[in-house]
Amino acid sequence: MASLIADLESVVRADGCLHRAEEMLVYECDGLTLHPAKPTAVVFPRSREQVCGVVSVCRAHDVAFVPRGAGTGLSGGAIANDGAVIVECSRMNRILEVNAADRYAIVEPGVVNADLSKATLAHGLFYAPDPSSQLACTIGGNVAENSGGPHTLKYGTTTNHVLALELVLPDASVVQLGSPSGFAPGYDLVGAVVGSEGTLGIVTQATVRLEPIPERVETLLASFPDVVSACRAVGGIIEAGLTPAALEIIDRRTIAAVEASVYAAGLPADAGAVLIIELDGAAVSLPAQVERVRQISARAGAAQVEVAADESERQRFWRARKGAFGAMGRLAPDLYVHDAVVPRSKLPEVLDEICAIGDRHGLTLSNVFHAGDGNLHPNISFDRRDPDVLARVLAAGAEILECCVRAGGVITGEHGVGNEKREFLHLVFSDADMDAMKRFRACFDPDGVCNPGKIFPTTRFCVESNPKSRGYDRVPFE
């Protein structure tokens, strides 16, 4: 241990390496607090060369390593299984180039998501993927998780915005993948690295697509008697051929938590749910769309539809949505944020079933989610110090995932599998799929030293939970 630390410090200096027990406490988990694990050390490289040096030291000492950004992940992806060394990229936070003519930026992995759009504002450009954690989370973490956000509906997830990557492989060599033009011959390895949850190597540079800032944005807040009617409005808006930039639902319990918190935004206290609808594009095209959305919302049962009068009112609506998870701290000390996707048309029935699951287990369950994408976030507020409650939270979580998969959905939309959902991978993949993915991973990391223990199940699933016996094994790789 002492010689490992000395060697790591020789690469990143003493002020770039933490290893005392009390210092490790902060790094025991990410946004998922259910499975804490202590790293052996945390290093903060400042350059690609230092990342390579750290990886070489880890290999020489036969220690695994885990890339980490801001630690906001919600699936335990940045947790150091097996006493690994955490390689935190937050000090590699330079925006290296903004190319307005070709509409891309080259950034280091530790650049905070929201800072990139701030930096490109003067060029009339923005970086579209906008996770609700964007004031903290990093581009490296976004790439690894293929993060989405409220504007995923129109603009796509991170994978639609990454043109090229520089990756330090687990043998400490460096590869360049993709190209700033977005065209690259051969296999789409950029696409493979995006969403690989830090298991293929450490991203040390990303070239990302920038979008022109839309000429005009209209943001509406519609209040409904219940979540189901808000979902119907979502279906109606899409069916009408509109493509809003965002369609986000906040349910009654979340509204109450938000309004009791610093994120209070004056949401209607008597609403069963609110729907935020954002439309953007050419100014001339928006008034008719706003009117159409009003009509559809009214038909679905909206009691009221407000249109943000100015930017500060628009920010007020978004503060409620983006602060919703933080506001949940009002309800209980712990929050389990679930993440699953269902076909949009199935939202009403799936939400009913999810609420019934929460009730059956006697849990406080609330919903705030990317309704336009069918990307659900059932949130369970609880106190993990009570083992009985914790057991019920986990049981309800499993049932929620099964319910979403039965409805034709998948087990994660944007938070990844990480430690959290690896035992549920069999709900959507067969053994053959998982073996194929493991073989692919081994091309990058044959010894399994980069973020070990993530994504793939660590136990064999029992016969009753075998998806084939339930008839919903989709086998997408066949």
Ligand SMILES: Cc1cc2nc3c(=O)[nH]c(=O)nc-3n(C[C@H](O)[C@H](O)[C@H](O)COP(=O)(O)OP(=O)(O)OC[C@H]3O[C@@H](n4cnc5c(N)ncnc54)[C@H](O)[C@@H]3O)c2cc1C
């Ligand atoms: C309040 C809140 C709201 C959120 N809202 C959203 C949302 O709207 N949409 C969404 O998609 N997510 C959301 N998240 C989840 C989280 O913010 C995202 O997954 C985010 O991309 C994680 O970024 P990070 O920098 O914190 O990464 P970390 O949590 O540090 O790491 C996440 C994963 O990325 C890997 N990784 C990190 N850096 C690198 C690198 N340089 N190279 C290779 N792998 C790397 C890690 O190993 C880990 O597997 C939310 C989280 C919170 C707490």
